[in-house]
């Protein structure tokens with residue numbers, strides 16, 4: 001099976017299924033639910049970090065790359081999970097966090113203790129620049145009592161690694177090869193387009209430092225080295241790079257197969273269309289025209305440039321898409337299937353985030369104390385400092401927090417939604433009426449299953465080209481896929497009311513190929529209706 005026919009499912013292990021009662025999901029929990037995922041039809045599972053970590057950023061602060069945190073299990077559990085996956089035709093993709101390590105990592109501890117060899121593993125300066133951390137505040141912190149500062153683009157406990165140092169690169173290649181030796185050939189590389197910092201670090205007041213380290217030409221060189229020294233040696237390797245504030249031009253370069261960098265990339269531009277003036281910590285409706293334009297631009301240009309997208313609506317860093325892009329109160333089910341069609345029928349590899357297949361939504365917590373994420377807590381404080389009232393700050397954090405998607409997976413309607421028999425590390429959401437027991441084989445689940453099946457059986461979906469359609473439509477996101485003689489027009493209504501449109505030429509007699517409603521009336525789409533019309 002080629003990459004273009006595969007669908008990847010993301011599991012946040014901490015919140016998936018707890019088999020021990022400690023309130024934290026574990027690898028055995030993943031193994032237990034593999035048959036459920038095999039039935040859904042997915043090919044690969046991306047697992048967020050489960051390595052030893054102080055958990056300041058939920059495992060993205062790694063203190064030991066080649067180990068498993070006992071709260072998640074051990075290597076026996078890991079091997080069993082891989083073996084069971086193999087039996088069911090499911091592979092695994094591991095999260096490689098190679099931009100930074102926890103300040104609890106031995107490299108950082110040795111550096112701090114004065115070891116020069118390890119000091120060169122980090123980015124140390126006598127004078128900090130004016131760069132901002134992505135989690136708020138300065139991106140620099142005092143390096144012990146040395147009078148120097150170390151760079152941390154994320155939390156103060158996540159120290160950026162110095163990729164310019166060959167020894168660092170070699171150590172990181174060893175990490176990837178270690179997991180390859182455990183039978184893994186799928187890798188998701190965390191914020192990989194920020195590893196190549198400029199040699200001379202300059203102040204950059206306008207963009208908080210962003211362009212001194214994002215998408216630098218040297219990063220392409222590092223990726224080619226990483227590819228050559230590690231996963232590039234596996235014929236079937238599948239890799240995805242998480243790209244922070246990237247461009248289409250760079251994403252093409254990252255993914256053109258002949259350049260031997262990565263298989264595909266995640267970009268986040270479409271998930272910023274509900275940021276007011278580019279600021280996440282605001283409350284604003286999403287801008288549909290912007291969203292549509294971005295999808296069209298990326299879909300078309302990535303195709304023309306021979307690049308490959310990873311398409312997604314949800315992940316562990318995003319509130320649930322149903323709460324953001326759909327009138328969730330009135331049209332949760334149709335909205336969910338429409339969102340699914342809009343990316344599963346497009347060009348690129350679709351990713352499904354756990355719970356999306358049953359239409360899970362944000363938890364609607366009542367108190368700020370329910371939010372655990374470092375980013376949300378920093379943002380709440382920042383909003384209060386800016387003069388917002390507690391209610392206003394809560395209002396914003398509750399719609400923007402990453403915890404919205406990190407809530408425990410809802411398996412049934414019992415206590416803690418069947419996630420744990422203990423105290424969950426993060427409170428279960430309010431809407432446990434949405435759960436696997438009730439919704440497996442429901443409308444949303446069945447539609448996802450169908451989308452996954454179609455990608456495997458229809459070359460036009462896996463391989464077809466992408467062209468924008470109905471570009472001026474007020475509420476419809478439409479595109480045409482082409483493969484040989486076939487043409488598929490995909491129409492997605494993003495409005496909570498019916499809309500009319502003029503059928504593009506050549507599709508007047510096309511057959512209805514996909515429909516998330518029972519019927520389709522020519523040139524009309526019902527609220528959140530998705531229709532794909534096939535012309536031969």
Ligand code: NOJ
Nearest residue numbers: 057060097154190191317
């Ligand atoms: C992106 C990860 O998805 C996110 O959860 C994490 O906080 C940052 N990278 C830093 O590692």
